[in-house]
Amino acid sequence: MSHRVINFYAGPAGLPLEPLKRAQDELLDFAGTGMSVMEISHRAKEYDAVHGEALSLVRELLGLPANFKVLLLQGGAHLSFAMIPLNLLQSGRKADYVLTGNWAEKAFKEAKLVGGDNVRAAASTKDVKFARLPKAGEYAWNSDAAYVHFTSNNTVEGTQFKEFPPTDKPLICDMSSDIMWRPFDVSKFGLIYAGAQKNLGPSGVTVVIIRDDILEMCEAQDLPSYLRFKIHAEKNSLYNTPPCFGVYILRNVLAYNKSIGGLSAIEANNRKKGELLYGCIDRHPGFFKPFVIENADRSFMNVDFFLPTEELTDMFVKEAKKNGMVGLKGYRDIGGIRVSTYNAVTVDNVATLTAFMEDFVKKNG
């Protein structure tokens, strides 16, 4: 029996045990082939079955209508930051970006490298260090925007959109850190992208979901082929060799997620986790100080808070580690504690943490 810790890393992050065990069991002999899934041609029928199942499970779990394509790419959110404007901001098209944190700013900066002044900030909460999301009246939309880009969950700051930005334009969303945390209506989205390494699988796989009308806008013929969404869509994400092992783990995780009841069951767990964690924080307002200043904006995926002193923060991280809990140190620009509670973190895991927190307050509060 392997020693396992409780993993609160922000990404790459913990994965459910069952999909990993499945990978371990068949690491040398996958599907009776006598080969690892890493060793099989991406054109072989055994890999093709995994690839197809991963794509189908994304569709099924998200309830995607027929007018969406699913792509499995590489390069993480960073390469998507570039591919989106490269594909969509041809012919002088313009876009609005919603700036709600570190990652949203990166997406904006990369888009501006491609689109220059055609890429505009429609809202920003930088004045409050991104400690809340924009309110309904704070968006300055441009009527000529071809799309509106936003970041559904702000990993660094710990805010999360429960309702999506109020616009009729196609939404393009970096959903890396909260995709599949709950069911949601995808019909307003033109494109969703997510690095797998938070809620879906290992790093090295990017899931891109793109609506047919947005795909049709990607007409750039002079773009290098790897950067063209259309080519990947036409080739069923087998234009070039995919990251086969990553796709395989993604398939394992999604199959597991389906087996435990899909996104409704996952949402119920995530809400319980949030109640436990925020409940504990709010019971001790003199000891745990949340970074996020609007309760409605609090994230169910990343929870940032401060302790009274640096010394107590260090002690918290160290003692948690002694108690089998890792990954709690806050992001470098913010400090304090960050608890990342992605889908693979269980209600029990969070209960263990909150019991530790209560105990920590008792001893040090």
Place this chain on the structure above:
Amino acid sequence: MSHRVINFYAGPAGLPLEPLKRAQDELLDFAGTGMSVMEISHRAKEYDAVHGEALSLVRELLGLPANFKVLLLQGGAHLSFAMIPLNLLQSGRKADYVLTGNWAEKAFKEAKLVGGDNVRAAASTKDVKFARLPKAGEYAWNSDAAYVHFTSNNTVEGTQFKEFPPTDKPLICDMSSDIMWRPFDVSKFGLIYAGAQKNLGPSGVTVVIIRDDILEMCEAQDLPSYLRFKIHAEKNSLYNTPPCFGVYILRNVLAYNKSIGGLSAIEANNRKKGELLYGCIDRHPGFFKPFVIENADRSFMNVDFFLPTEELTDMFVKEAKKNGMVGLKGYRDIGGIRVSTYNAVTVDNVATLTAFMEDFVKKNG
């Protein structure tokens, strides 16, 4: 004990057993962390050790001088096809491409999308279906080329450069299918890139080796960040989340390659494998017809040959599979048989195949 076959796939391809076993053993608990290597932050010291070791092993096995940087990227050779001209063909720079096969043509086509007429073909053997390499007198070099691009091993056609193209320009090489097949002098190379999935590890990791003076030419400030070699070099390939599990397997494979004696030992094995396989083919010129028409150009990594009829070809593939050997079907555009004998294929594996071939000739010749 797992059932294992002899794997002659062209890529993704077989890996040595030891690195895979190591991965299997610690898949749920890596380096005493209580986590899979897939589940650890790429900023954690345990991952950093793997990342650093992978980079060091590339340096050590290839004997890289201090003026080369090693990068671990994503997107495979296809994304490198684009990144090279995007980074290097700024300011009206020009380049010469050597066309020796399917993959070399792809690299050329992608470069032309970026550089247009500034990207020229300096040689091509397409008139003989790429069944040989250009001879010394057949190169039409342009004196204004900033670099010369070539493909060291032509996976589809089965040719391989033993001596590199005769030019004083910096060589840029797609070495995806024969990197580390033997020791070689890297000093003439400005940039080498290789998708890992043939000789190095799983798909989803691209190794890029870049000389400092070539890196200095990459001044494009307006390129999206993920596409800039310079940013990856400055950030030690941790600009964004790397494909951690792929890097880990790469590390395991390279550590194993070092343990068995490094590239000299690997070359000795590869030469024995070639002698066995080409020896068998040449003993039966009426039965096995090689695709490559110049013996000096024959590849030690991919061996293409035809049998007298389609029926015999199908029978060969089927009977080989019954005998535990897979991946022998020829590439779709060429047909026949392709035997890929990358580093992980042992001399014994090839001896098993040639014994089967001798037997096959006896029964059907």
